[in-house]
Amino acid sequence: MGDILASGTSALLAFQRALATVSHNVANASTPGYSRQRVDLAARPGAGTAQTYVGSGVQVQDLQRLADNLVFARQIDSSGELGRLQQLSSLSDRVDALMSDGATSLSQPWSEFASAIDGVASDPTSRTARSQLLGAAARLVDRFHALDGRLGQLDEDVDQKLAAGVTDVNRLSGEIANLNRDIIAAGANAAPDLQDARDQRIDQLAALVGGSTVAQDDGSVNVFTAGGQALVLGIRAQQLSATPDPYHPERLQLALASPAGAVPLGAGSVAGQLGGLMEFRGNALDPARAGLGRLATAVATQYNATQQAGVDYNGNAGTRMFSLDPPRVAAHASNTGSATLAASVSGIGTLQGADLVLRFDGTAWSATRSDGSSVAMGGSGTAASPFVANGVSIVVSGSAAAGDRFDVSPTTGAAGSLKLALSDPMTIAAAAPLQVAAANTNTGSARAASTQVTNAAAFASFSGATIDFLDSNTYTINGAGPYAYSAGTPIGSGGWSLSLTGTPAAGDSFTLSRTPPRSADNANVRAMAALDQAGVLDGGATSVTAGISQLTAQVGGDARHAQLSLQAQQTIHDQIGAERESVSGVNLDEEAANMLRYQQAYQAAAQVMTTANTVFQSLLAAVRG
Structure with a gap:
């Protein structure tokens, strides 16, 4: 009699638990991160001998949380x-x-600027054409400013997103640590819903910083960043922070708290959204801004040189068309010496946009890129012999201490500092500085090619010159000399220079005089008109026009590559999600079948109890009778 009651009671309790679990599954069918649960049943040990053995019913052996740890590891990696x-x-x-x-973009104002120069070349005495050129130059400067400002705003957006992401990371890390504590207290197998909640937060954390997990024997899980730094160790969460960059305190970098102090985290140590922000800044935003500044530097350098080589409408030596701030130099926050660095662009053909880091080891200076790769550097760092690397000259003042570091940004921000230096359209130097007359008696093939102002102060006192060739390799200037002549080498003295083509002969003579005010000469502005296609960057291989196209193509290519990679990763992530659902997701049809099966079993167990009660009542009645 007791065996029947015990078996029936155990069956009622077991199937009640099974029905409750099925109901729990159905209720959470749409709950994000929920893993299906299953009750595993087993026979309770019976009693008796082999001939008289009697079973004692059923018991709940385990409550299974249906989850695949390997799939979850792939899921957080994908997230x-x-x-x-x-x-x-x-x-x-x-x-x-x-x-x-x-x-x-730069394309339209750059094209308008080039067209306006052509307009002055067509009518060099026209005030209207000159005013249109200054207007086009001003619009070009404004576009450089606008682009640099928008890129700078993106940089600030990255900082804001980093700060917000750090807050979310610390919140999730704390919640995971608390869930670890609760799971340890409850026992791992007794807390499937807590494990779901923890896994969901781990997945959210991975979406922010990437990482991996390591399960512990007590049921807790340790969480690490992509670089292996601990974010959660058992019931203790490490604090992530957004700290000022040691070179540029207006920018933020990530750091992780540790007993030894904050440990900076580079882009390689962090994946997820925060890693994407850092990668964007280092691999897309900074190169784009530096590339833009490199173009601005090329424009200022090229056009200033040509403008200063000619004379303006009033006959005065041309002054620079644009002004530009020098390269930025930032000292590391930990520097202890008194050294300061001053940088200037020394070679536009070798100028590169990537930052340089100069380090002093106590004996010598070395230069590297921000990624640590070495950069060749000449000079000694003095004013007489400055350091020269990647088209930048650097002069060191003061005393550096061992370990001192400086970051040199050759072109970053240059576009924002570009300014138009001319305000009077008549100061555009359209004319060549000198008029050259060849003697009628010349017998050689030498012809005047171009003239330039090489020193405005010295040229101010120029009153004319006569060049007489003694032979094809020797000449005098106003009777002074003789000087050696080499084909292709300009002849110059007192702030001016003359370039010849062909070969002079003995007795050939050239007379030079200042270009008078209000001259219709357009030789210098024609040289200026050719600059948009002239090779100036990359050792003379790339013009500014080509540089604009290359920068646009580079940025577009990077964006397209990121877009295609995102599409591919989304497909992979969806596949992993489907794989997880096949293991852990709730199938309502299956749960409905289980509900019916357990309901029938529960009803049968109840009938066993009813039968046991009937037998018991019959037995009592027989005893009473």
Whole structure:
């Protein structure tokens, strides 16, 4: 009699638990991160001998949380990569839109500037044409400013997103640590819903910073960044922070708290959205801004040199057309010496946009890129012999201490500092500085090619010159000399220079006089008109026009690559999600079948109890009778 009651009671309790679990599954069918649960039943040990053995019913052996740890590991890895690419693609698209849209790109104002120069070349005495050139130059400067400002705003947006992301990371890390504590207290198998909540937060954390997990024997999980730094160790969460960059305190970098102090985290140590932000800044935003500044530097350098080589409408030596701030130099926050560095562009043909880091080891200076790769550097760092690297000259003043570091940004921000230096259209130096007359008696093939002002102060006192060739290799200037002549080498003295083509002969003579005011000469502005296609960057291989196209193409290519990578990763992430659902997701049809099966079993167990009660009542009645 007791065996029947015990078996029936155990069955009622077991199937009640099974029905409750099925109901729990159905109720959470749409709950994000929920893993299906299953009750495993087993026979309770019976009693008796082999001939008289009697079972004692059923018991709940285990409550299974149906989850695949390998699939989950792939899921959080995919979440980290997806988060990284989402940020990288979204922000890269914004840079691409700036550089390629006709309303914001350099192409239109650059084309207008070149056309305006052609207008002055066609009518060098026209005030209207000259005013149009200054207007086009001003619009070009404004576009450089606007682009640099928008890129600078993107940099600030990155900082804001980093700060907000750090807050979310610390919140999630704290919640994971608290859930670890609760799971340890409850026992791992007794807390499937807590494990779901923890996994969901781990996945959210991975989307922010990437990372991996390591399960512990007590049921807790340790969480690490992509670079292996601990974010959660058992019931203790490490604090992530956004700290000022040691070179540029207006920018933020990530750091992780540790007993030894804050440990900076580079882009390689962090994946997820925060890693994507850092990668965007280092691989897309900074190069785009430096490339823009490199173009601005090339424009200022080229056009200033040509403008200063000619004379303006009033006959005065040309002054620079544009002004530009020197390269930025920033000292590391930990520097202890008194040294300061001053940088200037020394060679536009070798100028590169990437930052340089100069380090002093106590004996010598060395230069590297921001990624640590070495950069060749000449000179000794003095005013007489400055350091020269990547087209930048650097002069060191004061005393550096061992370990001192400086960051040199050759072109970053240059576009924002570009200014138009001319305000009077008549100061445009359209004319060549000198008029050259060849003697009628010349017998050689030498012809005047071009003249330039090489020193405005010295040229101010120029009153004319006569060059007489003694032979094809020797000449005098106003009777002074003789001087050696080499074909292709300009002849110059007192702030001016003359270039010849062909070969002079003995007795040939050239007379030079100042170009008078209000001259219709357009030789210098014609030289200026050719600059848009003249090779100036990359050792003379790239013109500014080509440089604009290359920068636009580079930014667009990076954005497209990020977009395609995001699409591919989204497909992978969806596949992993489907795989997880096949293991952990709730199938309502299956749960309905289980509900019916357990309901029937519960009813049968109840009938066993009813039968046991009937037998018991019959037994009592028989005893009473």
